Amino acid sequence: MNTTTQRTFDDWAKAVAHCDEKKVLDAIRPVFDMLEQLHGEKKTHGNIQPKNLHVRGDDKIDITSFENCKNENIDRNSDYAPPEAQHDPTSLPTAAGDVYGLAAVIYYAICEEPPICASRRTEKQSEKLQLGVKPRAAIAEALEKVLSLKCEDRPTMVALRELLEATNSRVVDESATTDKHASIKMPEANIGQVQSGPKESGAVAQPAVTSSCSAATTTPTLPARTPAPMPGSPSFRLVERLPVNLTVGKSFEIKISDLFKEKRGSLKLEFLNADELGFQHEREKDALIGKPKLAGEQKLNVEVTLAETDGRRIFERTIGVTVNPDPDSLWKNLPSNQSDPYWKPDSDHTKPDDEFTPVARMLAASQRGRSHAHEGLFRDDDFLVRFHRATGWHLLVVADGAGAAKYSRCGSQIACKQSLDFIEQWIDGNQALLETAVRSLIENADGTMLKEKVAYPCFGKAAYEAQKAIAAEAGVHVPKAVMKDYATTLLLAVAKHTQSGWIIAAFSIGDGGIGLMRNDGQVKTLCTPDCGEFAGQTVFLTASNVMRTTEQILNRIHIAHETDLKTLVLMTDGVTDPKFPTEASLSAPEVWKEFWTELNTTVDLSSDNKEASTDLLKWLSFRSPGNHDDRTIVLLLPNPNSNPENTAP
Amino acid sequence: MSRRLPVYLVLDTSGSMSGEPIEQVKNGVQMLVAALRQDPYALETAWLSVITFSSSADVAVPLTELTAFQPPNISAAGATAMGDALTKVAECVSKDLVKTTATVKGDWKPMVFIMTDGGPTDDWQTGLARFKQEKWGVIVGCCVDNGDETVLKQITESVVRLNTSDSASIKAFFKWMSASISQGSKSVEEAGKEVQGLSELPPPPPEISVVT
Numbered sequence: 001m002n003t004t005t006q007r008t009f010d011d012w013a014k015a016v017a018h019c020d021e022k023k024v025l026d027a028i029r030p031v032f033d034m035l036e037q038l039h040g041e042k043k044t045h046g047n048i049q050p051k052n053l054h055v056r057g058d059d060k061i062d063i064t065s066f067e068n069c070k071n072e073n074i075d076r077n078s079d080y081a082p083p084e085a086q087h088d089p090t091s092l093p094t095a096a097g098d099v100y101g102l103a104a105v106i107y108y109a110i111c112e113e114p115p116i117c118a119s120r121r122t123e124k125q126s127e128k129l130q131l132g133v134k135p136r137a138a139i140a141e142a143l144e145k146v147l148s149l150k151c152e153d154r155p156t157m158v159a160l161r162e163l164l165e166a167t168n169s170r171v172v173d174e175s176a177t178t179d180k181h182a183s184i185k186m187p188e189a190n191i192g193q194v195q196s197g198p199k200e201s202g203a204v205a206q207p208a209v210t211s212s213c214s215a216a217t218t219t220p221t222l223p224a225r226t227p228a229p230m231p232g233s234p235s236f237r238l239v240e241r242l243p244v245n246l247t248v249g250k251s252f253e254i255k256i257s258d259l260f261k262e263k264r265g266s267l268k269l270e271f272l273n274a275d276e277l278g279f280q281h282e283r284e285k286d287a288l289i290g291k292p293k294l295a296g297e298q299k300l301n302v303e304v305t306l307a308e309t310d311g312r313r314i315f316e317r318t319i320g321v322t323v324n325p326d327p328d329s330l331w332k333n334l335p336s337n338q339s340d341p342y343w344k345p346d347s348d349h350t351k352p353d354d355e356f357t358p359v360a361r362m363l364a365a366s367q368r369g370r371s372h373a374h375e376g377l378f379r380d381d382d383f384l385v386r387f388h389r390a391t392g393w394h395l396l397v398v399a400d401g402a403g404a405a406k407y408s409r410c411g412s413q414i415a416c417k418q419s420l421d422f423i424e425q426w427i428d429g430n431q432a433l434l435e436t437a438v439r440s441l442i443e444n445a446d447g448t449m450l451k452e453k454v455a456y457p458c459f460g461k462a463a464y465e466a467q468k469a470i471a472a473e474a475g476v477h478v479p480k481a482v483m484k485d486y487a488t489t490l491l492l493a494v495a496k497h498t499q500s501g502w503i504i505a506a507f508s509i510g511d512g513g514i515g516l517m518r519n520d521g522q523v524k525t526l527c528t529p530d531c532g533e534f535a536g537q538t539v540f541l542t543a544s545n546v547m548r549t550t551e552q553i554l555n556r557i558h559i560a561h562e563t564d565l566k567t568l569v570l571m572t573d574g575v576t577d578p579k580f581p582t583e584a585s586l587s588a589p590e591v592w593k594e595f596w597t598e599l600n601t602t603v604d605l606s607s608d609n610k611e612a613s614t615d616l617l618k619w620l621s622f623r624s625p626g627n628h629d630d631r632t633i634v635l636l637l638p639n640p641n642s643n644p645e646n647t648a649p
Numbered sequence: 650m651s652r653r654l655p656v657y658l659v660l661d662t663s664g665s666m667s668g669e670p671i672e673q674v675k676n677g678v679q680m681l682v683a684a685l686r687q688d689p690y691a692l693e694t695a696w697l698s699v700i701t702f703s704s705s706a707d708v709a710v711p712l713t714e715l716t717a718f719q720p721p722n723i724s725a726a727g728a729t730a731m732g733d734a735l736t737k738v739a740e741c742v743s744k745d746l747v748k749t750t751a752t753v754k755g756d757w758k759p760m761v762f763i764m765t766d767g768g769p770t771d772d773w774q775t776g777l778a779r780f781k782q783e784k785w786g787v788i789v790g791c792c793v794d795n796g797d798e799t800v801l802k803q804i805t806e807s808v809v810r811l812n813t814s815d816s817a818s819i820k821a822f823f824k825w826m827s828a829s830i831s832q833g834s835k836s837v838e839e840a841g842k843e844v845q846g847l848s849e850l851p852p853p854p855p856e857i858s859v860v861t
Contacts, residue, residue, distance in 0.1 A: 006667040011724040054668045065668050245717055297683065324716040330689035371839050374689065403839050578651075581754045625693040626651030628838055 006062060009053035013109040016059060021139055024109040025164055027055060030063045031102065032161045038070075039095045039157055046071040046093025048101030049080040050108055079114035080104040084151050086117075096151040099160055103146035106164070110139070112237075115147050116316055139164055236304060237261040241320035246292045248326045253282075253289045259319065265306070272301040277321070295325035327625070334376030336368070342410040346379050349613035357387045359497040361607055362394060363635045365617035369574055370628035380488075381572050381630035382412035384420050388427050391434070394495045395420050396634045400512055400572040402487035402540060403629075407477070411470055411486030415541055418469040419462040419492055426458045442500045447559035450505060459507035460553045463490060463541060470542060487540040491570050493526065495636055501563035502638065507556050509541045513576040513586050514558070517566045523592045526558040526568075529583045565638050567596075574631035578624035598622075605637060654694045654786075654837050655712055655746060655759040656830050657738050660723070661766050661796075662701040667725035670766070670793070673816045677823030679720050684827040686715055690834035694757075698741060702734035703727030712745040731769035731800065732776030739780045757837045758786035760844075762826050763804065765790075766814060768797035777804060786843035787833065787850065791822060791857075798860045807847040808860040821856035 007015070016023065031053070038045060045067075052069045054062045071093060076085045082100035085091055107115045142163040146154050155163065239259055246252050256269060271281055271288070277300060278293035292298075298321040306313045336346055349365040368379035380401030387394055399415040401408025427434060437450040467483070474481040489510025496503050506514045506526035514526040539546050547553050571579075576586065585591040599605075603615040620631045658681075660674055678699060685691040697718055699710040704727035710718065742759055749755035790801030790808040801808045811818040829850040836844045844850060847859060 006664060007724060007726065008667065008672065051669075051672045062668075069669070241719065243719075245719065247716060295686075297679075322719070324686055324692070327689055327692050330687065330692065371690070371835070403841075582750075624651065626653075626838060628690075 006057070007055050009050040009055055009061070009105070009109070012055035012059075013050070014112065016055075021110055023059065024106060027059050027061055028102070028106065028109075030061050031066065032157065034063050034067060035098055035102065035157050036161070039098070044071070044093040044095055045098050045101075047074050048098055048105060049075070049078055050105055053105065077117075079117045080108075082151060094151070095157065096154045099146055099154050099157050100151070102157070103143050103160065106139075107143050107147065110143075113317070115143075235265065236263045236267055236306075238302065238304070238317050238319055241322065242300070245322040245324055247324040248292050248295050248329070250326075251289070251291050253285070253287050256281075256286045256288060259288070259302075267307065268305040270303040270305070272303055272316075274300070277323075292321075292323040295323050295329075297321075298323055328623075331370045331374050331628075333373045336372075336376055336378045340378070342378070342407055344379065344382075344409060344413065346373070347617055348379075348383070349617045350385060351613070352610050354385065354387075355613065356607070357392075357394060358639075359392070360394060360495075360639050361612075361637045362387070362396060363605070363613050363616055363637065364396075364398075364633065365613055365620055366398075366632035367574075367617055367620040367630065369630040372630060374628075378409040379630050380408045380412060381574065381632040382409075382416045382488075383570075383632050383634050384416040385634060386420050386424065388424055391427055391431060392496050393427055394636055395423055395492070396495070396568070396570055396636060397490065397492040398512065398570045398572050398632045398634055399491070399541075400489045400510065400574070400630065400632070402489075405485050405487035405542075407474075407481060407485045408487050410473065411488035411542065414469050414473060414486070415466045415488045415490045418466040419490060422462040422465040423458060423492075423494065426461065430454070430458075438496070438498065438503050441503060441559070441561055442498065445561070447561070450503070451554065451557050451559050455505045455507065455557045455559065456550070456553060459492070459505070459557060460547060462492070463507070463509065463547060463553075466490065466541060483542045487542045489539075489572070490541045491527065491572075493568060493570055493636075495568055497638065501561060502565045502568075504560040504562065504568060506558045506560075509546050509556060510539055511576070512570075512572040513580060514568075514570050515586055515592070516560060516562060516568045517592050517596060518562065518564045519566045520564060521589055521593060523587060523589050524560060524562075525587045526560060527586075528555055528558075529586075567638075568636040570634040572630065572632040574627070574629035575620070575633050577629065578622070578627040605635070607639065651693065652754055652756055652837070653696045653714075653747070654757045654830075654834050654843075655696050655698065655742070656833070657698045657700060657712075657741065657759055657761045658826070659700045659702065659706075659734050659738050659761060659763040660709075661703075661729060661731075661764055661793075662723055662725045662727075663703045663729045663767055664726050665766055665794070669816060670814050670819060671723060671725040673819035674764075674823075675720070675723050677819055677826075678723075680820070681823045681827040681830075682715060682718050682720070684824070685830055688831045688834065690838050691715060691831050694834040694838055695830055698745070699723075700734060700738050700741065702730050702737075705730050706734040706737040708737065708741060712741065728770040729765065729767040730771040731763075731765060732771040732773035734763070735773065735776030735780040735804070739776075739783045742783045742785075758784055758843045760786050760830065760833050761788045761805075762829075763788070763790045763801065764793065764822070765796045765801070766793040767795050769800055773800065780804065787829075787845060787847075789826075789829070789847070789850075792860075793819070802860065809847075809853055809857045810860050812856055812858060818856040821854045825851065825853050825857060 035045060047069055052066060054065050056062050074093065075081060076089060080101045082097040085097055104115050142160060146160060237260065239261055242254060243258055244254065269281070271279060274280060277298055279288055279290035279300065282289045300319045300321050302317045302319060304315045304317060336343060346368040347366060350363055355361050355363060362385040364383045364385050366379065366381050366383050372379065380403060381399065383398045385396050397416045397420055399412035401412035405411065434454055437454045440449045441447045470486045471483050474483050474486055489512055491508040491512050491514050493504060493506040493514055504516065504526065508514055508527040516524050516526065579595050580586045580591055599619065602619045603612060605612055616633065620633065662671065666674065682697065685695060692715055696712050696714050697710065698708065698712040699721050701707050701709045701723055709721035709723060738761060746759065747753060747755045788805035788807060790805050791811065792798045792801060792808070793811045793814045798808055798810060811822055832851055833844050836842060853859060
């Protein structure tokens with residue numbers, strides 16, 4: 001593997017050159033040789049920019065790689081492209097354009113940032129450049145001349161080199177006779193006015209920021225990077241990008257001091273495009289504040305004014321800003337395809353007519369998840385509630401069709417309907433057995449009979465009937481489908497109010513949750529977690545191995561006798577994942593309390609509120625990052641005023 | 650905090666990557682992050698870390714949520730300490746990841762992309778042994794130019810090769826990585842499981858061939 005040390009010009013300029021004009025010119029000399037030869041042959045390079053330059057271990061440009069990229073992938077909008085190329089997209093590369101590009105590269109190496117892009121300078125009608133750090137006068141003059149907008153004013157490559165070399169050699173001579181360590185000291189004669197500020201009348205031409213002769217003589221060694229500012233004279237370096245990323249519509253506050261890498265002396269900042277970005281300069285707090293308007297990589301244009309004894313100097317800089325989009329704005333809400341044979345509404349909820357029983361209210365709502373809405377996919381969840389009026393049993397079920405199964409929206413629907421159909425029938429035919437089992441639980445505190453003689457055959461068969469119905473549907477589907485295409489979970493519960501309180505039996509296959517809350521805050525889970533071996537896996541009603549043994553079925557059954565029931569809740573994993581993120585949290589009273597407080601304060605669950613299920617549906621769209629599944633919830637809310645005598649024991 | 654999908658980009662920054670390739674890698678990282686920020690799944694789920702390796706491995710960006718990610722300053726020089734990189738990414742994972750317990754649902758298994766243009770110059774077997782101690786989701790190895798695919802094949806089944814190291818290929822690779830991370834984010838959020846191999850990732854573009 002090639003381990004030759006080569007750096008990008010960019011890295012090299014920052015790490016080695018340190019704005020040192022001499023080093024920059026020495027490194028770039030081979031480029032002059034090459035370009036002069038090219039231009040002599042009436043050819044051009046056309047693609048001069050720092051990223052195409054690489055510096056070898058000996059601090060010289062690697063000319064081969066530079067030559068290889070000529071006239072390749074030319075970026076007309078780059079900071080290094082000449083103005084004429086930016087104005088005329090059809091123009092061909094010219095020698096004058098190369099001169100501009102090389103001057104811009106040198107400018108970049110000296111100032112550590114590119115010159116203001118030519119197109120922007122034209123817009124602003126300002127043709128004057130402002131060098132951020134202070135190169136020697138002749139270099140500054142040469143660069144300014146080249147980088148001024150008119151290509152006809154530009155010197156040739158040879159002339160540019162002569163101009164630059166002239167200063168360079170003088171510096172070399174000078175440093176040879178003086179302190180070898182003083183890399184940037186320079187004779188007074190070389191110091192000139194870099195910018196357009198008014199001269200101090202009568203005084204020796206003094207650079208606004210450049211090292212003055214006095215600074216040079218009183219500072220024996222200058223650190224290589226320091227462009228030798230006069231003690232106390234203002235100077236600055238801004239950050240290249242904001243130290244934190246912002247988000248559209250979200251307030252932020254960044255101290256102005258955090259925008260500087262270095263800052264000396266008094267200076268004034270003006271944010272030129274603050275309004276456009278939604279930013280403000282809060283002068284009292286000395287901060288940049290605001291609510292970003294535009295997402296993406298933005299550029300904040302900053303004008304820095306240095307106040308000095310001999311005038312004002314104005315610099316234009318840009319600071320990169322990353323603005324994140326508002327996550328909500330990225331989610332689309334596309335309707336599902338209504339002409340699909342298995343179409344069902346993207347949301348659903350119970351109607352008051354079906355909600356009220358003599359002793360309770362059953363509320364249910366089901367909402368298509370954001371991830372499905374984003375792609376116009378169907379709601380795969382389903383639910384159903386019924387009241388078996390003759391016996392007073394409340395029947396509640398939710399089902400979550402597997403996202404990966406193509407007809408699971410139908411699977412969940414069949415599972416809900418078929419299981420409740422069967423349970424109703426079973427109750428009709430087994431009323432005496434059911435009553436004996438309930439009495440046994442109430443009188444002997446023994447749920448064995450209810451579990452083994454009632455729930456086991458009833459739920460086991462209900463699930464089996466649901467499986468059968470799904471298999472039948474798959475069998476007649478065109479084109480041919482299999483059970484797995486209808487994969488769904490099934491969580492169901494039956495509940496009856498007696499004089500001794502509520503009797504509840506529950507059964508579940510797959511994830512999601514069934515739980516109850518008592519008025520004293522105690523909670524009880526009525527499901528066995530059905531997570532697979534790895535996170536995110538679950539089992540489905542449609543799998544052949546979920547009800548193979550008696551034990552498997554019995555393990556899925558839970559019985560409760562509650563004298564102080566506040567609510568019984570059935571939820572698909574779209575609700576349990578965000579609200580009860582772990583197995584343990586489903587039996588944690590504090591988690592339930594938080595869940596109930598949120599629900600109860602958002603949705604008016606009182607029997608007076610006829611719109612409660614609609615409100616419940618709205619609540620289901622709560623925001624939870626990373627949780628965008630379909631969400632379905634069924635609540636059994638015992639009526640506090642219900643008279644137990646009204647119902648048969 | 651919701652469950653995160655950690656993504657580690659392990660990038661070769663040895664001397665041979667200098668010049669155009671490393672510039673394209675820098676651009677690629679920025680492009681990848683900008684694209685993922687437009688994807689609602691990734692924006693809420695994916696966390697990104699960049700580990701670079703040359704004569705030794707460095708964490709250029711620790712595991713960071715996409716919204717807070719700032720591009721690292723990468724430069725190319727030195728040898729190809731892939732073993733050190735494997736050790737480093739394994740150490741990061743063992744330190745960064747939230748494990749699933751009875752009370753906490755942990756992070757999704759991390760996605761790793763390893764890009765190299767050479768053969769390891771260090772004791773990479775020791776690094777590989779450490780790497781294998783952690784649990785990974787999909788691991789994609791990518792060789793550019795002289796990248797040693799036999800070494801990558803020992804790290805992962807899923808190895809691709811960039812047919813050339815020009816800017817178009819590197820760009821295509823980052824674009825494909827970004828699509829793969831989107832796919833990974835969507836898979837954990839929608840299907841509740843991590844993607845496991847190349848077959849579950851978007852098909853690679855023509856600039857990338859799968860090493861079988």
